[in-house]
Amino acid sequence: MQDCIFRDIMNYARFATRMITGLMFLVLGLNKLVDPQGTAGLLSQLGFPLTTVLAWGLIVVEIVGGAMLLAGYKTKIAAVPLFIVLFVATLLVQLGIPGSVTDVFSQFLSGGAWLHLLGMAVLYDFAANGPGELSLKI
Numbered sequence: 001m002q003d004c005i006f007r008d009i010m011n012y013a014r015f016a017t018r019m020i021t022g023l024m025f026l027v028l029g030l031n032k033l034v035d036p037q038g039t040a041g042l043l044s045q046l047g048f049p050l051t052t053v054l055a056w057g058l059i060v061v062e063i064v065g066g067a068m069l070l071a072g073y074k075t076k077i078a079a080v081p082l083f084i085v086l087f088v089a090t091l092l093v094q095l096g097i098p099g100s101v102t103d104v105f106s107q108f109l110s111g112g113a114w115l116h117l118l119g120m121a122v123l124y125d126f127a128a129n130g131p132g133e134l135s136l137k138i
Contacts, residue, residue: 014132021122022069025082029062046092061085069126072135079127083120090116 032039032055040055048054061081068078090113 026066072131
């Protein structure tokens, strides 16, 4: 009986985590869709080449990946590019690499890198273990 209740709680918790993560990426992607040139400008400031192409790629990854997480469809596949987006954003935007070790550490403690790491942990779990019981069975 306890195993059944625990399994149900874990299924609903996994479902809620997937919904929150998927919605976060979907909203972030739609926000970038409103001003893709702003996203391209930020990428240019970070030193990326082909910023317009990368901006549209980022928008597609966030919108499609977020929708796939929400649906629980091909979650293992969807989580990988989203993980890469968060990893790069953590290094270049949140931590400001390249920089000195003390600058990176202080930025990590004061900035939003903690949330990025939490997101990467969640996405790693989805990539490794899938969407859970409450998902599309296609």
